[in-house]
Amino acid sequence: MHSILSRINNASAFLSSCMMALLLAISLSSFILTESPTGQVAISSIKVVSSHARRYSSKKQDLAFVHFNLTADLTPLFHWNTKQLFLYLEAEYENSKGVKNEVVIWDRIVRRKEDANIKFAGKNSYMFRDISTTFKNSASANYTLKYNIMPYVGLLTYGEAGKTTEEIAFPATQSRL
Amino acid sequence: MLEELKAFKKLGVRHILLQILNFATVIASGLMIWKGLGVLTNSESPIVVxxxxxxxxxxxxxxxxxxxxxSNQRYKTGDIxxxxxxxxxxxIVHRVLETHDVSPKKQASTRSKSLVPHQRLLTKGDNNYVDDIELYQGLDWLERKHIVGKVRGFLPYVGYVTIAMNDFPQLKYALLGTLGLLALIQRE
Structure with missing residues (x-):
């Protein structure tokens, strides 16, 4: 049968399988093209202040204020299937009750290769608090700069761009900044 | 049109029944693939729009x-x-901002030795200014039981068909109607 309908059917089926093959090839190419980036994380100061964080609880709780310097060259992560990078600084520590915590304290979306040379000095943009309301007797924290590559098509991949060289302890609580 | 109708009559009951059976097979295998994927990924809905x-x-x-x-892997910050x-x-599709691996309560651990990690999570949408506490409907933290899955792969635009069908129900009925008609009429 060579009706118009079957011709349309065949053509669109062929086109869509070509499309799928192409998309698959592009998403697989990400694995070959990705190289690992380099970066440094340095914590310049940490203060812990007892305060009211109205958003979460009306009770008083410890808030940490972390100042840090980041330098990272993320340009090798940009290839034809990189839509954007989600870059985030994560604090990892165990509190006095033995709860393991991972908290993102800063993040940035990088959309162009031109912006991928990161130089940043500043403080945490998200509130850094502990689940037990206090940082007292918490173990020292590791700070890691991590990234998530978000592709145009395919799998999301994660990686690490830098880490503090040693664990950093939380200072004693201050009543005010 | 009349000729089409005549041809349709000529097909007989058997053929129509066979077509209905074919149609049912297509629907059943679709459902099987969907549920099979659900079992493999341990997610109630492994593909979302x-x-x-x-x-x-x-x-x-x-x-x-x-x-x-x-089920045995913990969620990490940065996971979507x-x-x-x-x-x-x-x-809701949002990124994990905080994880707290709290140890399970004593009773629960003796009753069932589950390998599912106990975690309290806080999430945030990349495009939102604040985290999701308002979306949790009174809960302070997100827990494992609320989570449908972790985003692993991405395919752009394709899901827009379902959004269009939701926004314009006529489109859905038209599409289903023509598909059904074609399945019944088609010879061979």
């Missing part, structure tokens, strides 16, 4: 996400989760 713009510019409305939910709060109709 993005419905909101809260993860822009990474995910736009109509993009398709592929999820897995390995799809979660559903009881009482809320629409599942």
């Amino acid at each position: 993005v419905l909101s713009g809260s993860m822009e510019p990474a995910f736009y409305r109509g993009d398709i996400l592929f999820l897995t939910n390995p 989760t799809v979660y559903k709060i009881p009482g809320a109709e629409i599942p």
Whole structure:
């Protein structure tokens, strides 16, 4: 049968399988093209202040204020299937009750290769608090700069761009900044 | 048109029944694949369509996400989760901002030695200014039982068909109607 309908059917089926093959090839190419980036994380100061964080609880709780310097060259992560990078600084520590915590304290979306040379000095943009309301007797924290590559098509991949060289302890609580 | 109708009559009952059977097979195998994927990924809905713009510019409305939910793996910060709060109709796609691996209560651990890690999570949409506490409907933290899965793969635009069909129901009926008619009429 060579009706118009079957011709349309065949053509669109062929086109869509070509499309799928192409998309698959592009998403697989990400694995070959990705190289690992380099970066440094340095914590310049940490203060812990007892305060009211109205958003979460009306009770008083410890808030940490972390100042840090980041330098990272993320340009090798940009290839034809990189839509954007989600870059985030994560604090990892165990509190006095033995709860393991991972908290993102800063993040940035990088959309162009031109912006991928990161130089940043500043403080945490998200509130850094502990689940037990206090940082007292918490173990020292590791700070890691991590990234998530978000592709145009395919799998999301994660990686690490830098880490503090040693664990950093939380200072004693201050009543005010 | 009349000739078509005549041809249709000529086909007989057997042929129509066979076509109905074919149609049912297609639907049944679709359902089997969907549920099979659900078992493999341990997720109630392993493929979702993005419905909101809260993860822009990474995910736009109509993009398709592929999820897995390995039961023995913990969630990490930076993972993009799809979660559903009881009482809320629409599942939400947001990124994990905080994880707290709390140890399970004593009774629970003796009753069932589950390998599922106990975690309290806080999420946030990349395009939102604040975290999701308001979306949790009174809960302070997101827990493992609320989570449908973790986003592993991404395919742009394709899901827009379902959004279009939801926004314009006529389109859905027209599409289903023509598909059904074609399946019945088609010879061979």
